[in-house]
Amino acid sequence: MNMNAIGPNGPSDDELLAGVRRRMSAVESLVPLPRAWDGAGVRVGSAVRAGVRSRVGFAGLVPLVLVAVLVVVAIGNGMAGRPAGGPSASASPQGQTVMTYELETPNGVAPTSADLQAAVTILSARLGATGITGVSVFAVEPRSIEVTFPASSNMEQIQALVGQTGNIEFVWLPPAQYGTSTEAGSKAVPVRGAAIDPALPAQFSGADLDAAQIKVVPDVAMEGDWAVQFGFKDPAAGEFETWTATHVHEFFAIVLDGVVQAVPSVANAATGGSGYISAGYTRAHADAIATVLEYGALPYPLRLVSIESSVAVLSAGPAGSAGAQASFPAIVAPSIRTPTDIPSAGRALGVATAPVTLDLWVDFQCSPCR
Amino acid sequence: MVELMNAERGTEQALERVGDARAMEAVDETFEALYRQRYRDVYRYTLLMLRRAEDANDVTSEAFHRAYVAWQSGHGPSGQPLPWLLLIARRSVIDKMRRRRLISWLPLGRLSPAHEPCDQAETGRTEFWLWFDRFAQELPERQREVLILRYQRDLDNEAIGEILGLSTSGVSSLVARACKTLRRNPEIWR
Numbered sequence: 241m242n243m244n245a246i247g248p249n250g251p252s253d254d255e256l257l258a259g260v261r262r263r264m265s266a267v268e269s270l271v272p273l274p275r276a277w278d279g280a281g282v283r284v285g286s287a288v289r290a291g292v293r294s295r296v297g298f299a300g301l302v303p304l305v306l307v308a309v310l311v312v313v314a315i316g317n318g319m320a321g322r323p324a325g326g327p328s329a330s331a332s333p334q335g336q337t338v339m340t341y342e343l344e345t346p347n348g349v350a351p352t353s354a355d356l357q358a359a360v361t362i363l364s365a366r367l368g369a370t371g372i373t374g375v376s377v378f379a380v381e382p383r384s385i386e387v388t389f390p391a392s393s394n395m396e397q398i399q400a401l402v403g404q405t406g407n408i409e410f411v412w413l414p415p416a417q418y419g420t421s422t423e424a425g426s427k428a429v430p431v432r433g434a435a436i437d438p439a440l441p442a443q444f445s446g447a448d449l450d451a452a453q454i455k456v457v458p459d460v461a462m463e464g465d466w467a468v469q470f471g472f473k474d475p476a477a478g479e480f481e482t483w484t485a486t487h488v489h490e491f492f493a494i495v496l497d498g499v500v501q502a503v504p505s506v507a508n509a510a511t512g513g514s515g516y517i518s519a520g521y522t523r524a525h526a527d528a529i530a531t532v533l534e535y536g537a538l539p540y541p542l543r544l545v546s547i548e549s550s551v552a553v554l555s556a557g558p559a560g561s562a563g564a565q566a567s568f569p570a571i572v573a574p575s576i577r578t579p580t581d582i583p584s585a586g587r588a589l590g591v592a593t594a595p596v597t598l599d600l601w602v603d604f605q606c607s608p609c610r
Numbered sequence: 611m612v613e614l615m616n617a618e619r620g621t622e623q624a625l626e627r628v629g630d631a632r633a634m635e636a637v638d639e640t641f642e643a644l645y646r647q648r649y650r651d652v653y654r655y656t657l658l659m660l661r662r663a664e665d666a667n668d669v670t671s672e673a674f675h676r677a678y679v680a681w682q683s684g685h686g687p688s689g690q691p692l693p694w695l696l697l698i699a700r701r702s703v704i705d706k707m708r709r710r711r712l713i714s715w716l717p718l719g720r721l722s723p724a725h726e727p728c729d730q731a732e733t734g735r736t737e738f739w740l741w742f743d744r745f746a747q748e749l750p751e752r753q754r755e756v757l758i759l760r761y762q763r764d765l766d767n768e769a770i771g772e773i774l775g776l777s778t779s780g781v782s783s784l785v786a787r788a789c790k791t792l793r794r795n796p797e798i799w800r
Binding site: 375 | 642645646647648649650651653654657658663734735737738741742745757758760761763764785786789792793798799800
């Protein structure tokens with residue numbers, strides 16, 4: 241059956257399944273974070289470890305024991321091979337990237353578990369609403385969130401979804417300073433990408449938006465570009481209509497995470513309490529912003545701490561040589577860590593606006609040596 | 611001489627134990643990473659299948675315990691870990707359902723006339739369960755389960771088939787039948 245078939249009287253299968261997925265994503269708020277690994281199934285292992293500690297305490301055996309450990313581990317991993325399907329590094333997902341973020345709370349106070357969970361829920365919902373596969377989000381107490389995904393995934397797309405706080409504001413630009421669409425003011429109207437003057441108060445925020453009305457639509461102002469349509473929920477819809485009726489020709493800035501996205505002027509009263517953000521977006525960028533707005537803002541901004549990739553680069557010996565493949569262990573995973581310090585404005589736009597320090601060290605090792 | 615041999619044997623035994631312990635620690639660390647990464651995925655599946663948080667807690671813990679025992683004994687996943695975990699969880703879910711003989715379920719156990727949702731989050735939860743109740747009424751169990759598994763973006767038809775014991779075409783057919791049901795009930799997907 242063609243999954244994209246559109247029936248004579250109804251939606252395609254893809255539309256049906258997307259609708260179910262959207263409704264089902266509400267379950268994310270009911271799914272808790274994993275409890276600490278309490279070793280419920282580790283009783284056997286614990287007993288063994290206890291026995292070993294008492295032996296190691298016998299000073300005369302220590303050097304011998306250490307040497308022997310290396311030998312046993314090397315033989316165990318390299319020569320004997322791993323049991324098929326057994327618990328080993330090979331059973332863990334290969335070729336993964338792990339991005340670690342930290343919640344940036346005011347004064348560095350640790351976020352509550354509820355905030356951490358809320359952030360995980362929102363990020364899971366954002367990522368779950370897209371077509372990205374294999375992504376998982378989990379919290380690491382006290383303030384970190386790890387996003388794991390296959391190395392083959394589009395990291396920029398994931399960063400665009402995860403890195404944004406999603407705090408949208410509609411900021412009025414007073415005509416006494418910024419003028420109107422018919423008369424210039426003493427100050428220049430901020431351009432797209434500029435930081436908004438924090439002294440200007442927001443008239444409306446993302447909390448006033450109706451998630452069901454957020455859509456990506458073709459930009460009527462510029463062919464080929466895409467815009468994000470939004471609508472306010474009650475009572476903000478009525479307030480927005482009243483506000484626009486009393487501020488005709490005046491400018492207001494639509495600001496996402498402190499960065500100006502668009503500066504429309506009010507042509508006339510926005511009946512119905514809706515509008516759209518036209519900022520020359522590509523389809524992918526508009527999709528990311530719509531998704532971020534749909535699932536709400538994170539409780540605190542996120543700071544990217546590190547990106548760690550492990551990529552399987554070589555499976556074994558010479559191709560076609562089964563004997564060689566059996567003899568040589570796999571060479572795996574140069575470990576790449578990239579401590580980053582990218583300002584959130586640059587990250588939000590996908591453009592680094594400051595020098596980025598990239599520390600990269602790679603060591604190729606065969607698996608027993610790691 | 612005898613004493614020396616005994617001492618050597620004792621050393622060998624100690625070394626074996628140390629080796630075992632190091633290997634066990636490595637197993638623990640790897641499984642713990644998998645647990646942290648996939649706990650929510652397994653919990654979400656068990657919650658949607660059982661529709662009670664207490665049961666989902668129990669069954670998810672049980673599933674990870676079973677998985678850990680299998681992992682320790684060298685019977686870990688041969689491919690991707692998630693379908694393997696969900697297959698184990700599914701067996702626990704079926705056991706649980708058999709035990710409690712789930713005939714019908716009311717989503718608003720706590721919502722008596724005297725109990726109104728007290729905040730927005732609770733309203734959201736109630737709305738979700740009301741929707742899910744309708745979803746469960748309209749879709750037969752197999753169709754419902756395949757859509758729950760499809761919600762996991764990581765799972766393709768092959769992986770879902772592995773969990774449900776179906777071929778890839780069997781999964782496609784089940785999805786097609788679910789879509790047919792959904793088409794008759796627009797309130798479920800709109």
